[in-house]
Amino acid sequence: SLSASKEIYLCVSLLFQDTGVGKSSIVWRFVEDSFDPNINPTIGASFMTKTVQYQNELHKFLIWDTAGQERFRALAPMYYRGSAAAIIVYDITKEETFSTLKNWVRELRQHGPPNIVVAIAGNKCDLIDVREVMERDAKDYADSIHAIFVETSAKNAININELFIEISRRIPSAD
Ligand code: GDP
Numbered sequence: 152s153l154s155a156s157k158e159i160y161l162c163v164s165l166l167f168q169d170t171g172v173g174k175s176s177i178v179w180r181f182v183e184d185s186f187d188p189n190i191n192p193t194i195g196a197s198f199m200t201k202t203v204q205y206q207n208e209l210h211k212f213l214i215w216d217t218a219g220q221e222r223f224r225a226l227a228p229m230y231y232r233g234s235a236a237a238i239i240v241y242d243i244t245k246e247e248t249f250s251t252l253k254n255w256v257r258e259l260r261q262h263g264p265p266n267i268v269v270a271i272a273g274n275k276c277d278l279i280d281v282r283e284v285m286e287r288d289a290k291d292y293a294d295s296i297h298a299i300f301v302e303t304s305a306k307n308a309i310n311i312n313e314l315f316i317e318i319s320r321r322i323p324s325a326d
Contacts, residue, residue, distance in 0.1 A: 176305035
């Protein structure tokens with residue numbers, strides 16, 4: 152039987168000005184277990200929920216996706232302020248998306264909730280032939296800021312569930 156449940160508010164960021172890293176696709180893969188190569192970034196769900204059973208607990212994820220509004224930097228606090236966790240996504244085939252990520256981490260650390268769980272996802276790991284960011288470098292950086300790190304592929308369903316499970320493991324139950 153289920154012993155506990157918890158609700159996890161999560162924002163999926165928003166590399167400022169970096170659309171196309173696969174944020175919406177990651178959320179879509181997690182929530183619907185499917186991949187739409189023509190996902191429309193403006194329709195991209197801005198709020199979705201998914202409940203998963205983990206061991207004998209129910210974990211309900213309430214997920215905010217900036218859905219193309221990451222250009223509007225001033226809006227960002229609206230998304231992360233009430234969040235227990237944030238997923239910061241970069242594209243392993245685009246070095247500049249990894250550099251931008253560091254600004255975003257800085258902002259989160261300065262203005263986000265004090266104990267926010269930060270997870271870094273290096274997405275599109277199915278495209279290793281055109282990789283620009285080494286996994287080792289990203290892992291070292293993530294370790295240095297005590298962030299969760301995984302390389303993911305929303306396309307091939309690699310490490311998507313693992314990413315969310317790891318986040319929920321780091322967030323204590325309310326009860
Ligand atoms: P967002 O703007 O960050 O929300 O990115 P989207 O989810 O809209 O994805 C941008 C583009 O990258 C789309 O053409 C997706 O099909 C593609 N994409 C997303 N995730 C992956 C992935 O894991 N592998 C590959 N090869 N393409 C992906």
